[in-house]
Amino acid sequence: MLLAGVVFVNLAVLKLNLRLDRANQERTNLRGANAALQSQLSAALASGRIQAQARRLDGLVQADPSTIGYVNLARR
Amino acid sequence: MKAGREKRANHRIRLLLALFAVAFAALLARALWIQGVQAGRLATLAHSQHQKSIKIPAGRGPIFDRTGVQLAIGEQTTTVYADPRQVTNASGIAVAAHRLLGVDPNALYPALRNKRTQFVYVKRFADPEQAALFLKKGFAGVFSYAEERRQYPQRSVAAQVVGYAGVDNKGLGGLELEYDRKLSGHPGKQTIVRDATGRAIDVISSSPVQEGASVFTTIDHTIQANAEQVLQATVSRWHARDATAIVLDPHSGEVLAMAQAPGYDANDTGKAGPNVIRNRAVTDTYEPGSTFKLVTATAVLSEGLVKPSTRFTLPVCIRVANYCIHDAEPRGVVTYSVAQILKYSSNVGAITLAEKLGAPALMRWIDRFGFGHATGVDFPGETGGLVLPLDKWSGSTIGNVPIGQGIAVTPIQMASVYAAVANDGVWVQPHLVSRVGGRAPFKPTHRRIMSTAVDHAIKSMLTGVVQGGTGTEAAIPGYTVAGKTGTGSIPGKHGYADTSGYMASFVGMVPAKDPRIVVLVVVDRPRGAIFGGVVAAPAFASIAKFDLQYLEVPPDAPRTELTARS
Numbered sequence: 001m002l003l004a005g006v007v008f009v010n011l012a013v014l015k016l017n018l019r020l021d022r023a024n025q026e027r028t029n030l031r032g033a034n035a036a037l038q039s040q041l042s043a044a045l046a047s048g049r050i051q052a053q054a055r056r057l058d059g060l061v062q063a064d065p066s067t068i069g070y071v072n073l074a075r076r
Numbered sequence: 077m078k079a080g081r082e083k084r085a086n087h088r089i090r091l092l093l094a095l096f097a098v099a100f101a102a103l104l105a106r107a108l109w110i111q112g113v114q115a116g117r118l119a120t121l122a123h124s125q126h127q128k129s130i131k132i133p134a135g136r137g138p139i140f141d142r143t144g145v146q147l148a149i150g151e152q153t154t155t156v157y158a159d160p161r162q163v164t165n166a167s168g169i170a171v172a173a174h175r176l177l178g179v180d181p182n183a184l185y186p187a188l189r190n191k192r193t194q195f196v197y198v199k200r201f202a203d204p205e206q207a208a209l210f211l212k213k214g215f216a217g218v219f220s221y222a223e224e225r226r227q228y229p230q231r232s233v234a235a236q237v238v239g240y241a242g243v244d245n246k247g248l249g250g251l252e253l254e255y256d257r258k259l260s261g262h263p264g265k266q267t268i269v270r271d272a273t274g275r276a277i278d279v280i281s282s283s284p285v286q287e288g289a290s291v292f293t294t295i296d297h298t299i300q301a302n303a304e305q306v307l308q309a310t311v312s313r314w315h316a317r318d319a320t321a322i323v324l325d326p327h328s329g330e331v332l333a334m335a336q337a338p339g340y341d342a343n344d345t346g347k348a349g350p351n352v353i354r355n356r357a358v359t360d361t362y363e364p365g366s367t368f369k370l371v372t373a374t375a376v377l378s379e380g381l382v383k384p385s386t387r388f389t390l391p392v393c394i395r396v397a398n399y400c401i402h403d404a405e406p407r408g409v410v411t412y413s414v415a416q417i418l419k420y421s422s423n424v425g426a427i428t429l430a431e432k433l434g435a436p437a438l439m440r441w442i443d444r445f446g447f448g449h450a451t452g453v454d455f456p457g458e459t460g461g462l463v464l465p466l467d468k469w470s471g472s473t474i475g476n477v478p479i480g481q482g483i484a485v486t487p488i489q490m491a492s493v494y495a496a497v498a499n500d501g502v503w504v505q506p507h508l509v510s511r512v513g514g515r516a517p518f519k520p521t522h523r524r525i526m527s528t529a530v531d532h533a534i535k536s537m538l539t540g541v542v543q544g545g546t547g548t549e550a551a552i553p554g555y556t557v558a559g560k561t562g563t564g565s566i567p568g569k570h571g572y573a574d575t576s577g578y579m580a581s582f583v584g585m586v587p588a589k590d591p592r593i594v595v596l597v598v599v600d601r602p603r604g605a606i607f608g609g610v611v612a613a614p615a616f617a618s619i620a621k622f623d624l625q626y627l628e629v630p631p632d633a634p635r636t637e638l639t640a641r642s
Binding site: 013014017018019021027028029031032033035036038039040041042043045046047048063067068070072 | 146226227279302404625
């Protein structure tokens, strides 16, 4: 009985270790994929790219600062 | 008969016993040999086959801008390599590597056939998915390992500030170098037991990996990108050698942008020359010209020798040693107040003020402003500039230094000095990083340079420079701008008489009443025009106008907006 128990426990540990190894591998892959996605996101957020896209696709240009009005609530 | 048979049987039993005894003795000897004499060697052999100590590399920490956008990030790649001694199908590997990994097969094939080496890169930093497809083919003698490669997703934006890391992921320049220790983290270590297929079936010991810390810069990628665009346009417009700009928050000392043109793609550092990679705002010096008159004016006001309204009659030129120094624009004899000396950037006026002050006092004020000392900005390779010690001054030095010649400063020094004026006379140490791993890496130092009263007077005089003085091109409708133009002569082989070009600059603050930003623009050797008021001031206005809108800074002078529109 004792021998059977020891064998059972060892097998369970072995199985767990194999799962752990796979999980570690998966974690590494996910981290890599996450970094790649973050890199893509950052590249997509580049203001130069956004401005160029807006100009090309929708004809949008940066508003002239002198055309922007501000309301001073403190004076009213 | 029976006794004879028994005797033979006993004899056979004894023989068998003897054979067993010999066999057991041999086994015992073998066991003793293996478990005793050879134990150490065999244990080592078994360890090397089943146990493996692996170093778990720490991921290099990302570098963010102030809005949380990544400026540098580590991307996972797979490096594929081969052991030519184990390779059996060199041509198959070369063809597959060409098809899946884009490797030149003509270069790879001879390397794989060279049995004298044991390591050949098939493809370094390969795309993990492509590498997996290649490895699936199961070529003998082909192996792989995961490797991190530094990526700069914003490409040229803040390239000189962020710097770069080498192929081994060590910081080699810029903030990558300055914060390399923090970014690198500490690798972990694991001792594992592997099965016959190489899978880890047990972990004997491990020390945890400490990932590299995240570095948050004070740079805003939008402000930075705009400043770079403006500088690029300025360099093209004036056929200049290069241009530098700094946008500072005067109250906190945070650098919002540190731009230069021409730029380069940070993912392709190898193609950029050392002149382009260098962050000139911190590592290079220039003779500032008239922007330095701020120091002369502050010194005479602080020493109580003059008031902003004190008037001086200024000759056409002023004689200093063997030279007669005149103003940039020809004029007759004039009477200027101190404010007008700054407004019209009079060289004769500034030298007159400096002579009233005296060389030792001027030198004290130069030191007090921090010229000749590094600002301590968190960037590698900062220079403190070049200030001639008082005992080395010649008779003509008092005619040069007060107008910003014969002295070399860095753009970051000059920007931080004007930021002190914007911050009611208190100098704040400029810095590029606000947090490393959630903590401030250092506390910026503060020191008062001038009294609040003098500061207000100086600010008012600098406003005059833009309102009708040499800096009108820096005006921004709706806002009051305070600043100063500078045109520094670059001495040639025979000094200033043989100038090799000019450094055109403008440095100012806006809104002048309560400055939110200080912007400095320096243009190196422009052609067609040389004056800071013509070359650099429009670039200043362009950068500041965008930043004010982006930062949602309300106008402080609506009347100028109406005037500008009408």
